[in-house]
Each structure stands twice: as structure tokens, then as C-alpha cells.
Amino acid sequence: MIVKATDILKAIQKLNPAEKHRLREYLIDALTASSSTRTVLEEISERKNKDGYRCPNCESEHIVRFGKYSTIVDGEEVKKQRYRCKACRMTFTDFTNTALYRTRHLNRWMKFIECMIEGYSLRKSAELIGDITHVTLFYWRHKLLTALKQMEITNFQGIVEMDETYFLYSEKGQRKIKDRKPRKRGGSAKKRGISKEQVCVLVARDRDKVTFSETLGMGRLTKEQLDKAIGHKLSNRNVLCTDAWRAFKTYATEKDISIYQFKSDGKIRTKGL
Structure with missing residues (x-):
């Protein structure tokens, strides 16, 4: 009996989330096991030098x-x-x-990336991958995060959803903390609302899943910070969807960009669009 590829795809679509997860794990294990270290090296060399050395x-x-x-x-x-x-x-x-510089376990990287996507701890990831310690995975994780930070995203296309969030400034690992007492797991700010005690993180994403996420500074987001961070990725062909914070509106007006602003209850704040 010959099974068509389209039939297999339809059958996969009928699987529940747990079954899809098990199928993905199986395929990743199979692909990783079937690819030799030499093949990985050749593929990396070909991809990196495709435009010349x-x-x-x-x-x-x-x-x-x-x-x-x-x-x-x-x-x-x-x-x-x-x-x-x-x-x-x-x-x-x-x-x-590259993140693979001086790496001696090339065939385990794919599995480790999957563990990171699933949000597993380093110890659990080490157990799932096998023959590797959580200490090694700690350095691998920082290599990956550093590499991701250095990647330049492409320009945003179409609708861009944007929002900022705030985290209490952390000095975890510092032995001598000035101007405040040490705290455990979080804590609270001295001032009410958003102040210079919080770190502003901006997240923006379009419908093609081009994503920007970066810390912009301390305190409330300003239009200057917004322009410096992603101004070169936006144009008047984009449409912004944001909350009601005025920095978004001021920036969009100056750059002649259409913007929809929403209140916390989900109602559109901007009229005439």
C-alpha cells in the first residue's frame, strides 16, 4: 500500500498537542542520530561561506x-x-x-535548542540529552543568547504590534550593592508606579513573526528611545498597534505612521482609523 505525503500531513493535523509533541521529539532524535559529525561540519561550512570567504x-x-x-x-x-x-x-x-567555537558535542546542539524552546531547566536538559553536564549547557545557553543578541532583524512589514514592560532593576550576583539593602526574589520599588527603579523592555512583532526585544533604559519609554531602537526598521507603510502610552502616539505622528491604540479593556482608543 502506497501512502501519499498529503495523507501523512492530514493525519498529522488531526493529532492532539501531546501526540504532535511526541512526534516532533521522535523526528528530532531520528534526524540527529542519522546525521554524522562530518555532515554537520560540511553543512556549517557551506552555509557560512555561501557568499565567499x-x-x-x-x-x-x-x-x-x-x-x-x-x-x-x-x-x-x-x-x-x-x-x-x-x-x-x-x-x-x-x-x-560563532556559538560553536571550541565545541566538542556538535551532534547535541539541536537537541539542546529544542530543550531551550520548551523551557526546560539546564539539569532536565542534561538528563534528556545525555552524556553532558548542566555546567556545559550553562555556557552553551550564554553562547546562544549572545549570538541571538547580535543578530540584526529585517525591516518590519505591515502591521506591527508593540508594547513595553517593566522589571525591577536587578543586581543579582553583585557582592557590594550600593544605595539599597540586598533582597531576595523580586522585591518592591520604593516609589509608586513606573520610576527609574524599573528597566524598560520593548517588544515589537509583525505578522511575519519578525521580532524585536531589547532593554531600552530605566524608567518610562520615550519617543527618542523608540526611534533609536527600531526607527530604522519602520516606515510609513507600517501600521502600529500599541497601548495608550503617549510616546507611541507622538512617535507615530512625527513619522507619519498610522497607529491603533487600545485601552486596557481592549477598546480602540484612536478614532477615524
Whole structure:
């Protein structure tokens, strides 16, 4: 009996969330197990250098191959390509300035990313992945977060939903905290409402799932902060959906951008749109 791909897709759509989750876990495990370390290395090299080789130090395109070096990855000896820049004489590899630099467990990264998406703790992730410690995953997580922070998002398209949120300023890990007593798990601000004791985080997302999320400073959001953060990603072809905070309205008016503003009860505040 021949089963069509369309029939399989229809059957998958009928699965409940728990069954879909188990299916995804199975496919990820199968794909990870079937892909060798050498295949992963070749794919990374191909993706990174698809537009040509470039020096990570001086951006020169005058690059030559400079031999190979051996390293142990998951108990297997693997030879990696080394390159040298003819301009600055620096040597580098395909992993230089990437989250995978000096990583010895390449075939476990995919599973770890899935664990991060699911929100698992480092200890639980280590148990699910196997043969790796939560301490190693701690450094991997920071590598990934650093890489994500450096990624430049594309311009927003169409409708852009935007909102700001505030967190009490934290100095966790500081041994000598000035101007206040140490506190445990949260605490409360000295002043009522939003003040300079809170950190402002702006989140914006369009219908193509292009997402911006970043801390903008202390206290209330201003139009200057908004313009500096994502002004170059917006145009008068966008439509903003925000709450009633006046900085959004002032910014949209100055940039000639249409805006819908909503009250906390969900009713549209802006008339005539």
C-alpha cells in the first residue's frame, strides 16, 4: 500500500498537542542520530561561506586554505579546515566567532535548542540529552543568547504590534550593592508606579513573526528611545498597534505612521482609523 505525503500531513493535523509533541521529539532524535559529525561540519561550512570567504578580523576577501587540524568531537577524530587571511595574516576556522567555537558535542546542539524552546531547566536538559553536564549547557545557553543578541532583524512589514514592560532593576550576583539593602526574589520599588527603579523592555512583532526585544533604559519609554531602537526598521507603510502610552502616539505622528491604540479593556482608543 502506497501512502501519499498529503495523507501523512492530514493525519498529522488531526493529532492532539501531546501526540504532535511526541512526534516532533521522535523526528528530532531520528534526524540527529542519522546525521554524522562530518555532515554537520560540511553543512556549517557551506552555509557560512555561501557568499565567499571573508576574514573575521579585517573583512578581507583574500583568503587561502592553511592546512587542517585534528580535534576530538564526541570521541571521534575530526579534521577541520583552517584558513589564513593574506591581508592581516590571521588564521581562523569555520567556527571562529560563532556559538560553536571550541565545541566538542556538535551532534547535541539541536537537541539542546529544542530543550531551550520548551523551557526546560539546564539539569532536565542534561538528563534528556545525555552524556553532558548542566555546567556545559550553562555556557552553551550564554553562547546562544549572545549570538541571538547580535543578530540584526529585517525591516518590519505591515502591521506591527508593540508594547513595553517593566522589571525591577536587578543586581543579582553583585557582592557590594550600593544605595539599597540586598533582597531576595523580586522585591518592591520604593516609589509608586513606573520610576527609574524599573528597566524598560520593548517588544515589537509583525505578522511575519519578525521580532524585536531589547532593554531600552530605566524608567518610562520615550519617543527618542523608540526611534533609536527600531526607527530604522519602520516606515510609513507600517501600521502600529500599541497601548495608550503617549510616546507611541507622538512617535507615530512625527513619522507619519498610522497607529491603533487600545485601552486596557481592549477598546480602540484612536478614532477615524
